[in-house]
Amino acid sequence: MEIQIRHVVVCRAAQETAYSVPCPTISFFLSGLEFHESPGFRIDAGATGLNFNPQGTPIHFRFNEQRENYAILFDSADVRTGALPDRAEIRHAGEWLSVPLFVPVEAGRLDGWRLELERIRTAFLMPTAKNRLRAELGVLNLLRHMMDETSGDGGVSPADRLKQLIDADPAESRTTDDLSAECGYSPDHLRILFVKAFGVTPKQYRIRRRMAEAMEWITGSRLSAKEIAGRLGFAQLSHFSAAFKTIHGMSPREAVRRFRRTTAQTTAAAASPFTLHEPATVLPAGCPSP
Numbered sequence: 001m002e003i004q005i006r007h008v009v010v011c012r013a014a015q016e017t018a019y020s021v022p023c024p025t026i027s028f029f030l031s032g033l034e035f036h037e038s039p040g041f042r043i044d045a046g047a048t049g050l051n052f053n054p055q056g057t058p059i060h061f062r063f064n065e066q067r068e069n070y071a072i073l074f075d076s077a078d079v080r081t082g083a084l085p086d087r088a089e090i091r092h093a094g095e096w097l098s099v100p101l102f103v104p105v106e107a108g109r110l111d112g113w114r115l116e117l118e119r120i121r122t123a124f125l126m127p128t129a130k131n132r133l134r135a136e137l138g139v140l141n142l143l144r145h146m147m148d149e150t151s152g153d154g155g156v157s158p159a160d161r162l163k164q165l166i167d168a169d170p171a172e173s174r175t176t177d178d179l180s181a182e183c184g185y186s187p188d189h190l191r192i193l194f195v196k197a198f199g200v201t202p203k204q205y206r207i208r209r210r211m212a213e214a215m216e217w218i219t220g221s222r223l224s225a226k227e228i229a230g231r232l233g234f235a236q237l238s239h240f241s242a243a244f245k246t247i248h249g250m251s252p253r254e255a256v257r258r259f260r261r262t263t264a265q266t267t268a269a270a271a272s273p274f275t276l277h278e279p280a281t282v283l284p285a286g287c288p289s290p
Contacts, residue, residue: 001078001090001091001092001125001141002076002077002078002110003024003074003075003076003078003136003138003139003140004074004075004076005072005073005074005124005132005135005139006023006073006075006127007046007071007072007073007124008070008071008073008120008121008124008135009071009073009121010068010069010070010071010117010118010121011041011057011063011067011068011069011070012067012068013065013067013069014032014064014065015061015063015067016061016062016063017061018058018059018061018201019058019059020056020057020058020059021053021054021055021056021057022055022073023054023055023073023074023075024053024054024055024073024074024075024076024079024103024144025053025071025072025073025074026050026051026052026071026074026139026142027051027052027069027070027071028050028051028052028069028070028071028105028108028113028117028191029043029047029049029051029055029069029074030048030068030069030070030113030114031048031066031067031068031069032063032065032066032067032068032069033045033046033047033048033063033069034060034063034064035060035063036051036059036060036247037059037060037063038053038057038059038060038085038101039057039058039142040085040086040212041085041086041087041102042103042162042220043102045216047102047104048105048106048107048110049102049103050105050142051101051102051144052088052099052101052102052143052144052146053077053088054079054088054089055102056081056083056212059072061067062228065158066115069115069136070121072117072120072139072142074139074212076090077091078090078091078092079091080096080143082098082099082101086100086101086102087098087099087100087101087204088101089222090143090167095199096197096199097147097199098196098199099143099146099147100146100198103145103146103152106211111214115199115211116138116141118279119134119138120134121133121137121141123135125184142154154162157193157197157222158184158192158193159193159194159196159197159198160189160197161182161183162179162180162183162190162194162202163194163205164196165182165183166178166179166202166205166206166209167209168198170178170209170210170231170232170233171231171232171233172210172232172233173208173233176202177202179187179202180202180221190202206246207246207247209268210232210233210243211243211244211247211248213232214228214232214240214244214252215248215255215259217231217257218252218255218256218259218260219259223240225237225240225241225252225253225256228240228252229241240251241251242263255284268277
């Protein structure tokens with residue numbers, strides 16, 4: 001997903017207005033909201049949290065004199081109105097992913113979010129190359145949070161249930177039809193639900209999940225490609241190699257050479273007068289944990 005931030009503003013004046021959103025906008029309501037509505041969707045008085053509106057969305061809202069809300073306006077060809085009135089869609093790697101229009105945030109976490117929004121605003125107002133990147137990554141982190149959070153009743157949907165079953169069966173010992181039946185739906189209907197929820201078909205997700213597992217074995221074990229193929233349920237090494245190359249752009253053998261430390265490398269490191277350290281895992285900066 002590519003974005004170009006146009007403006008980051010904090011609003012504190014009482015206001016009621018109705019208009020069509022001029023560009024994709026992420027808002028954060030901290031206080032003072034009396035209502036915010038778009039066709040088929042309404043956020044009620046006192047709500048706090050993240051609101052996302054694609055370009056062209058007709059909205060009507062009112063804030064009172066206690067208002068505090070941030071708004072981030074940006075351009076992107078990778079945002080569109082969702083199929084449901086409470087959803088938007090964003091595109092990544094050619095696939096459209098569903099995002100809720102509103103994710104509530106409880107009062108105890110508002111100070112941390114205010115700090116995060118202020119960091120984005122400060123970076124935008126000091127537009128060095130690094131700060132532009134910081135601001136854009138901050139916006140993408142907001143969208144990540146919205147994708148991760150559920151705006152529903154907290155129950156497990158049929159698509160979520162199928163995903164759980166696929167995740168628990170990396171060797172593909174059961175067919176997708178069998179897993180769909182366990183979810184209580186026909187494969188065709190559940191395929192539609194799965195694509196709406198995750199942007200890919202169950203079959204596409206399953207092969208990606210298995211190849212992610214394969215890369216994990218390649219980088220974190222001494223198993224051969226043939227042994228990994230067997231653990232992932234491939235009867236033929238050639239089928240495994242073809243699937244791996246389709247997802248990762250290289251053969252399993254090439255991945256081993258590139259990402260796995262060989263015995264010779266390990267021996268050389270031990271003989272070196274210098275201490276070699278594996279690179280530390282760096283976590284992206286984000287908002288406070290839930």
